[in-house]
Amino acid sequence: QVQLQESGPGLVKPSGTLSLTCAVSGDSIRSGYWWTWVRQSPEKGLEWIGEIFQSGSANYGPSLRSRTTISIDMSKNHLSLTLTSMTVADTAVYFCARVKGGGLGGMDVWGRGTTVIVSS
Amino acid sequence: DIQMTQSPSSLSASVGDTVTLTCRASQFISKFVCWYKQRPGEAPELLIYATSILESGVPSRFSGSGAGTDFALTISSLQPEDFATYYCQQSYSPPYTFGQGAKVEIK
Numbered sequence: 001q002v003q004l005q006e007s008g009p010g011l012v013k014p015s016g017t018l019s020l021t022c023a024v025s026g027d028s029i030r031s032g033y034w035w036t037w038v039r040q041s042p043e044k045g046l047e048w049i050g051e052i053f054q055s056g057s058a059n060y061g062p063s064l065r066s067r068t069t070i071s072i073d074m075s076k077n078h079l080s081l082t083l084t085s086m087t088v089a090d091t092a093v094y095f096c097a098r099v100k101g102g103g104l105g106g107m108d109v110w111g112r113g114t115t116v117i118v119s120s
Numbered sequence: 121d122i123q124m125t126q127s128p129s130s131l132s133a134s135v136g137d138t139v140t141l142t143c144r145a146s147q148f149i150s151k152f153v154c155w156y157k158q159r160p161g162e163a164p165e166l167l168i169y170a171t172s173i174l175e176s177g178v179p180s181r182f183s184g185s186g187a188g189t190d191f192a193l194t195i196s197s198l199q200p201e202d203f204a205t206y207y208c209q210q211s212y213s214p215p216y217t218f219g220q221g222a223k224v225e226i227k
Contacts, residue, residue: 046164046207046218061215062121095163103211106154106169113163 002026004096004111012090012118018083022096022111029077030054034099036107037070037081041092051099052079091118122146122210126219132227138196141222143208145189152212155184155193158221159204167206168193198224 008020022035029035036051050060052070060068069082083090093115097107123146133139143153151171156164166175168184171191181196195202203226208219 045220046209048209048214048216048218051214051216059214063215097163099211101169103152104170106166106175106209106211107156107164108166108169108175110163110165 002098002109004098004109006094006096006111006114008094008114008116010115010117012086012116013120014087014118016086016118018081018086018090018116020081020094020096020114020116021078022080023076023078024098025077027098029072029079030074034102035072035079036097036099037079038095038097038107039090039092040095040113043089044092047092049081049083049094086118088118090116092116121215122149122213122217124208124210124217124219126206126208126222128222129220130223130225132225133198134227135198135200137198138194139198139224141193141195141206141208141224143186143191143193143219145191145210145212148188149210149212151187152210153184153186153191154209154211155182156207156209157202157204158207164207169211195224200226 003025005023034051037049052058067084093113095113096111098109100108155168158164172184205221205223
């Protein structure tokens, strides 16, 4: 059974950098899926941040692209999210998910999410 | 970005009812639509992908339809565990945007 587990700091200062990790178990991160980050806040709802393939090829949403890096570590079987210049508007629950079947497949496995609060 | 607009935003229904939630895309997205269910404090759960394909393990009372810009999720014979918020998402072109959600509440 595939499981995803997000981890990282629950609190980030304004203008700081968020670094989150998503540990993948029960599957290899090289198994041919895209892996994605999504966040959710009461103000913006569900927001797609970006995705990455095992090759390292990544796509990002335009609103966050200049501040976002998604990377993959095959030796640790995990993916990471880095978001710079954090503001209060970045306060959200951050999820990682697996994307099945290319563009048509949807996000079939999700982590439980990790809450990130931006505050001084 | 492609905008996904869901309606209604919320509805009240009873156990056993059939409900239909709709989702309209701001431009053509072929059949690249997924539907998710989310309960409070939990991650979204994939119900349907490619407009109408039921994810493994999802009850057959859930069905999806549509093409182009207009899509629908129908839940037949609502069960207590179906009271939740439902989201559509387009996977046609990044950023893969979500609808604002439709909350199904108990009448």
